[in-house]
Amino acid sequence: MADVPARMTAVLLKEGGYSGKNEGPAISDASLYLEEAEIDVPTPGPGQVLIKLRVASVNPSDCHFIKGEYGQPRQKGKPAGFEGCGDVVAAGKGAEALVGQRVAFVASPDGSGAWAEYAVTNAIMCIPLRPDVSDVDGAAQIVNPMTAMAMVDIAQQDGESFIISAATSQLGKLMTGLGRDLGLKPIAMVRREEAVESLKALGAEEVLVTTDPEFEAKTAAISRALKPRVFLDAVSDQISETVFVNMPNGARWISYGKLNPIPPKLTQMGQFIFMNKRIEGFWLTSWMGSTPPADQMRVVQEVQARFADGRWKTDVSAKLPLRHIVSGLADALKKPDGKVMITP
Ligand SMILES: NC(=O)c1ccc[n+]([C@@H]2O[C@H](COP(=O)([O-])OP(=O)(O)OC[C@H]3O[C@@H](n4cnc5c(N)ncnc54)[C@H](OP(=O)(O)O)[C@@H]3O)[C@@H](O)[C@H]2O)c1
CATH class of the missing domain: 3.40.50.720 (NAD(P)-binding Rossmann-like Domain)
Structure with a gap:
């Protein structure tokens, strides 16, 4: 972790657990659910990697989650964000092979979220990216494309x-x-x-x-x-x-x-x-939990091939720096026809 700073900017969940409400993914004011902070860069445990963020996406699942209406509980004080793309800069025991690779990743509940300069997740939640897949496509490579294929x-x-x-x-x-x-x-x-x-x-x-x-x-x-x-x-x-x-x-x-x-x-x-x-x-x-790894790997390869040759692309409606999420997310999400992408 030689070149990794001790502290980082992150966008944290203000509440834990579930809200008990069912309001849908619309966000009127992100400051109700999120706050920006300087926190320690997390350390990867066994089987985990530390990723330096390039781009993170904002999916409806993120909006449901930060509002406490998703299928898993919030963890108060942890960075938000399920999905992103970045470079593996450090690894715990057993995950060293990923160091130096650019990966698409999803956050794991025992790691930290993607809306931060650095994120820790499990190595099995990372997909090394082909060089001909862009960072933006890499940041939207798992949640929607895998669901589409399935x-x-x-x-x-x-x-x-x-x-x-x-x-x-x-x-x-x-x-x-x-x-x-x-x-x-x-x-x-x-x-x-x-x-x-x-x-x-x-x-x-x-x-x-x-x-x-x-x-x-x-x-x-x-x-x-x-x-x-x-x-x-x-x-x-x-x-x-x-x-x-x-x-x-x-x-x-x-x-x-x-x-x-x-x-x-x-x-x-x-x-x-x-x-x-x-x-x-x-x-x-649930699909990931019930589909054999070899079948998932075939889907991953087909997804990357479709983005690399242009059959699929990620439409971007707005790019939002991490430091503008709390103030700017609600307005950014109002723009139609594309994803809001978060940059460090
Ligand atoms: N179950 C799973 O495993 C899984 C996995 C991935 C995604 N998803 C779900 O898939 C959906 C699409 O995700 P995405 O990332 O592709 O979305 P997205 O690109 O962010 O687009 C959101 C879309 O929602 C439409 N919309 C919003 N509110 C609506 C309403 N009340 N009635 C009709 N349309 C409405 C918008 O229509 P306009 O263009 O007209 O504004 C827009 O097309 C989300 O519900 C997400 O949670 C589920």
């Missing part, structure tokens, strides 16, 4: 068409392009009319605009024509339920996000009995 794989086992909500999201765009490349027919749902053409250009067979007065009739017609049996849903609201009840026999509603905090009401219980319909969840953390 969920489109689920979809393609159940027919050639599938529905994606919040299709203007980074994950929605990745899944639309991947579906097209696999010869599938993605049906994209958006809430902004102006996004229709860009989704079609990415590979959507059809684009449904949720604010269109004819939305339900168009959903029913497209569902009859393309017979989508999987609905990959990041919004999970009443509009989602409308889509689900218009899908054919055997349809699966897979909820993987709760962008709208107002939950849906089920209106057609008979469809579960007579049409063999199902509601499920997907969480990448």
Whole structure:
């Protein structure tokens, strides 16, 4: 750790545990949840590495987490941030092979978060990056791309068409392009009319605009024509339920996000009995725990290849230095069509 300073700037969680609320990922004022501080640079334990940050991403999961509404508890006083890209500058016992490598990483609960000049995480949460993958793509290399690969794989086992909500999201765009490349027919749902053409250009067979007065009739017609049996849903609201009840026999509603905090009401219980319909969840953390390492490695390699050759890219809406997160995150998140990226 010769060139590593003793202290660093980090953005810390102000609260621990869960909030008990369900407000959704919108952030009105980041200072309610986060504070900037100078703290000791953490030391990697056995099997861990210390990473000097290049870029960290801001995902909806970060927003849910800092508000205490995610699937794991906050740790008060620890740096926030789940995902980033940086250089391994030190390692604990057993992880020395990663020193000197540029890696994509996700934070581990027994390490520290990515919204800091340095982060400690487990070596198994790091993916060495090919030189032709940019830092920005590296900082958004794991959470969304791995989820896209896993969920489109689920979809393609159940027919050639599938529905994606919040299709203007980074994950929605990745899944639309991947579906097209696999010869599938993605049906994209958006809430902004102006996004229709860009989704079609990415590979959507059809684009449904949720604010269109004819939305339900168009959903029913497209569902009859393309017979989508999987609905990959990041919004999970009443509009989602409308889509689900218009899908054919055997349809699966897979909820993987709760962008709208107002939950849906089920209106057609008979469809579960007579049409063999199902509601499920997907969480990448569970997928990683249940998928053999060799299969995960194939997914990692395919993800990097897609970013390296330009089939996938990360759209960036704003770059925010660490020192501006507390004051600037809420405004930065209002910009559409891309990720907020954090720089040291
Ligand atoms: N379960 C898992 O393992 C897993 C893994 C990765 C991601 N996710 C989830 O996947 C979703 C997308 O993540 P991302 O990083 O790709 O998002 P992102 O790029 O930050 O984009 C956010 C998207 O959400 C849309 N949106 C926000 N509130 C909405 C609402 N109330 N109704 C409809 N659309 C709304 C926005 O639409 P506009 O463009 O119209 O503003 C935008 O397209 C999130 O819910 C995230 O938590 C889950």
